[in-house]
Amino acid sequence: MNQILKQEVLIERLDYLxxxxxxxxxxxxxxxxxxxxxxxxxEKMERKMTIVSDKLKSIQISEMPSADQVEIPPHY
Structure with missing residues (x-):
């Protein structure tokens, strides 16, 4: 009888596992x-970042005003 109980316990443990x-x-x-x-x-975000980076690089620096082209407000 003891052997049967051990087998049942082993079967239950095996089922649990x-x-x-x-x-x-x-x-x-x-x-x-x-x-x-x-x-x-x-990967999708990296592709989008590459596109944005390429677009930023393609912007002409000449489109940005130089320091002497920027007007200082009159109150300075």
């Missing part, structure tokens, strides 16, 4: 999917 592993696998898959989505967002 199988359930726990299943939940962990699900969690890992969800985390992986989140990581993939975040990486895609980062």
């Amino acid at each position: 199988e359930v726990k592993v299943a939940y962990q696998e699900d969690t890992i898959e969800k985390l992986n999917q989140t990581l993939v989505e975040q990486q895609q967002m980062i």
Whole structure:
């Protein structure tokens, strides 16, 4: 009879571990999917930043007034 109880306890523990592993696998898959989505967002933002940076570099410096072209307000 003692042997039967040990087997039942082992079966219960094994069932518990199988359930726990299943939940962990699900969690890992969800985390992986989140990581993939975040990486895609980062790559998209990097592309946009490159475009913005290129546009800023293409602005002609001559379009900005030089120091002697800026009028000082009369109260100075």
